[in-house]
Amino acid sequence: MSGGKLNNRRKMSQALSRVANASVVETLKNQKELPKETLYRIGITGAPGSGKSTIISNLVSKRVDNGSRAAVLAIDPSSPLTKGSILGDRIRMDSVSNDPNVFIRSIPSRRSHDGLADNTADLLWEMEGYEFDEVILETVGVGQAEYSVRALVDTVILVLLPESGDAVQAMKSGILEMADIYVINKSDLPGAELIAAEINEIVSRNTYSSNEWKPCVLSTSNHSVESFNALDEAIDEHREWIKKSIDKEHERRSRVRYQVQSLINRRAEELLELMSLKEFDGRPKEVYEKLIKKLLIK
Ligand SMILES: Nc1nc2c(ncn2[C@@H]2O[C@H](COP(=O)(O)OP(=O)(O)OP(=O)(O)O)[C@@H](O)[C@H]2O)c(=O)[nH]1
Numbered sequence: 001m002s003g004g005k006l007n008n009r010r011k012m013s014q015a016l017s018r019v020a021n022a023s024v025v026e027t028l029k030n031q032k033e034l035p036k037e038t039l040y041r042i043g044i045t046g047a048p049g050s051g052k053s054t055i056i057s058n059l060v061s062k063r064v065d066n067g068s069r070a071a072v073l074a075i076d077p078s079s080p081l082t083k084g085s086i087l088g089d090r091i092r093m094d095s096v097s098n099d100p101n102v103f104i105r106s107i108p109s110r111r112s113h114d115g116l117a118d119n120t121a122d123l124l125w126e127m128e129g130y131e132f133d134e135v136i137l138e139t140v141g142v143g144q145a146e147y148s149v150r151a152l153v154d155t156v157i158l159v160l161l162p163e164s165g166d167a168v169q170a171m172k173s174g175i176l177e178m179a180d181i182y183v184i185n186k187s188d189l190p191g192a193e194l195i196a197a198e199i200n201e202i203v204s205r206n207t208y209s210s211n212e213w214k215p216c217v218l219s220t221s222n223h224s225v226e227s228f229n230a231l232d233e234a235i236d237e238h239r240e241w242i243k244k245s246i247d248k249e250h251e252r253r254s255r256v257r258y259q260v261q262s263l264i265n266r267r268a269e270e271l272l273e274l275m276s277l278k279e280f281d282g283r284p285k286e287v288y289e290k291l292i293k294k295l296l297i298k
């Protein structure tokens with residue numbers, strides 16, 4: 001491994017640990033300038049065990065073979081007792097983790113319930129400037145509330161399983177409308193063609209104008225390395241479409257808005273944790289006003 005690349009990985013790793021452990025005040029104090037061109041971000045979401053980490057592992061090795069340098073940020077479900085990460089993803093992605101052009105980091109989901117960690121936006125921001133080309137974000141599979149990932153990444157991939165009901169569930173939760181690419185994973189199992197047909201049917205019900213992205217539906221299986229070629233190509237196609245079609249300024253503002261919202265939520269959590277139970281005496285209105293005053297004081 002070349003010294004420069006190793007150094008860069010180490011620097012990014014240290015910086016991410018610093019951000020992961022920082023309070024809101026520290027995060028704000030140490031935040032760096034964003035470069036003009038930010039990293040391309042791919043988000044992979046889907047139910048627990050649907051194969052997100054396995055897909056990332058296959059995808060990363062393909063993309064790195066094609067000359068890309070990829071950084072993976074995987075949100076691990078936190079144990080409610082330890083608030084720690086179970087690091088399962090790290091193990092599943094071991095086959096690519098020693099490549100100098102790959103960086104993998106698992107972070108605990110902590111207090112958050114939306115499939116991301118409450119400091120995901122800060123961590124993604126920190127990942128800029130270490131000479132990687134793209135970031136792949138794996139969310140915790142939480143079923144209903146995976147919309148948040150949409151706010152933070154360029155390309156959303158939703159992983160579905162060939163079990164009956166997955167398509168219907170996804171449609172009910174509205175999640176089908178927010179993905180750019182649908183992947184039916186474990187297509188070696190029975191039922192894959194059926195769900196692919198169902199999703200295709202749902203997608204084709206919508207009409208897309210010539211400048212809109214029409215989501216694609218693909219099937220992958222860990223038993224067929226080739227099945228990931230089409231996914232790799234679909235990602236590149238979507239990236240090209242984004243370059244032509246997305247208002248970068250608008251997107252940047254939306255991301256900053258999301259991040260500010262996360263920081264406010266976290267700050268409120270921090271202050272609530274610091275307040276003693278006695279301070280909750282009185283009407284909620286008074287406690288709320290006390291908290292707002294604290295929030296406004298640096
Ligand atoms: N049959 C089959 N099994 C698969 C395939 N891909 C992954 N698996 C298995 O599915 C299980 C879960 O895979 P992961 O990649 O950990 O899934 P995940 O979505 O990252 O899981 P969480 O992060 O825990 O939500 C593992 O036992 C994999 O070996 C596939 O294409 N076919």
Ligand SMILES: [Mg+2]
Pocket residue numbers: 052053054088089138
């Ligand atoms: Mg995983």
